[in-house]
Amino acid sequence: MQYNEMHTENIADPAALKQAILEQKAARDTLIVAHTYQSPEVLEIADITGDSFALSKAARDVPHSRVLMCGVRFMAETVKILSPQKQVILSHSQAGCPMAEQLDPEAVRRYRQEHPNHAVCAYVNTTAQLKALADVCVTSSSAVRIVRQIPQTDILFIPDRNLGAYVQQMVPEKRLHFMTGFCPVHNAVTPAQIEAAKAAHPGAKVAIHPECPPQTVALADMAGSTKEIIDYALGIDEDVIFVTEKGVCDELSLKYPHRGFYQLEPSLLVCHDMKKTTLQQVYAALTGQGGEEIFLDEELMQQARGSIEAMLRYGG
Ligand code: 13P
Ligand code: SF4
Numbered sequence: 001m002q003y004n005e006m007h008t009e010n011i012a013d014p015a016a017l018k019q020a021i022l023e024q025k026a027a028r029d030t031l032i033v034a035h036t037y038q039s040p041e042v043l044e045i046a047d048i049t050g051d052s053f054a055l056s057k058a059a060r061d062v063p064h065s066r067v068l069m070c071g072v073r074f075m076a077e078t079v080k081i082l083s084p085q086k087q088v089i090l091s092h093s094q095a096g097c098p099m100a101e102q103l104d105p106e107a108v109r110r111y112r113q114e115h116p117n118h119a120v121c122a123y124v125n126t127t128a129q130l131k132a133l134a135d136v137c138v139t140s141s142s143a144v145r146i147v148r149q150i151p152q153t154d155i156l157f158i159p160d161r162n163l164g165a166y167v168q169q170m171v172p173e174k175r176l177h178f179m180t181g182f183c184p185v186h187n188a189v190t191p192a193q194i195e196a197a198k199a200a201h202p203g204a205k206v207a208i209h210p211e212c213p214p215q216t217v218a219l220a221d222m223a224g225s226t227k228e229i230i231d232y233a234l235g236i237d238e239d240v241i242f243v244t245e246k247g248v249c250d251e252l253s254l255k256y257p258h259r260g261f262y263q264l265e266p267s268l269l270v271c272h273d274m275k276k277t278t279l280q281q282v283y284a285a286l287t288g289q290g291g292e293e294i295f296l297d298e299e300l301m302q303q304a305r306g307s308i309e310a311m312l313r314y315g316g
Helices: 001-014 014-025 040-045 052-061 073-082 103-113 130-132 145-149 161-170 191-202 224-235 246-255 278-284 300-314
Strands: 030-035 048-050 066-070 089-092 121-123 134-140 154-158 176-177 205-208 241-245 261-263
Touching: 001 278, 014 030, 014 040, 014 278, 030 040, 030 052, 030 278, 040 154, 040 246, 040 278, 048 052, 048 089, 052 066, 052 224, 052 300, 066 073, 066 278, 073 130, 073 300, 103 121, 121 145, 121 191, 130 134, 130 300, 134 145, 134 300, 145 161, 145 300, 154 161, 161 176, 191 241, 205 261, 224 241, 224 246, 241 246, 246 261
Parallel strands: 030 048, 030 066, 066 089, 121 134, 121 154, 154 176, 205 241, 241 261
Antiparallel strands: none
């Protein structure tokens, strides 16, 4: 209440709000990191933007005592696990990743007991409890490279079956095993939508995130993480159809208005959790009037750190 009364004028004026955020982050020794799926105005005030791998590495390596994560909960948890001495704040307390919470840790614990010779590999889009049960974590940009290096042949890959199917195809020498998990946003893409987009934009290349179903990945010209998709689009002259969360195409279209960049379907690929953070929430989180500070049990962090550090070791 007091916050609204005190800052109504600033909040109503986007330029003044941005200025207030810049002043507050400097005054409070805070690094703002934002995932590429955030809205353009949040990306604009962030110190570091990128995919989940880039953000977790960067937040670990900078000297700031506070990190404000504009993203979803597992991303803030990953920063906290890697930098337990830092104060880590999630920009919106209700911003979760549905995929990260789909699996019951008990099922994974049982699997480990029943398959002592299998490795457990967790996509970084998982809760700290699931990371604590894994041997190694991966991100979408590092999954193929890391799975190739795991010494065991049999690997339980959690939670995303679609990313897992993509990795299996790229690393046929391993046997991947799955439980049920998927990203509700990317999993909604169908082959018919891709065919329709290709027909609407003849000659355009299709870039897809491997969280999409395998039958759609098979129709694309390239598959890769958020960063790999961006690098691909900027590295070619052709038009590009983006089959990933709309933030990627929005951001690139703003920066490169002369390029032919197209969404698969403008309202289809929206991660509503990623879009929960507004500039006003960034300000509130920065000034201790919003967001949520991440607290994790010490022992849990220690167990989860092993798999994240293995990812950084293997993944470079
Ligand atoms: P990236 O690893 O590409 O950042 O993906 C994170 C994510 O949540 C994709 O849906
Ligand atoms: Fe999670 Fe999917 Fe949103 Fe990525 S796009 S944060 S995997 S729900």
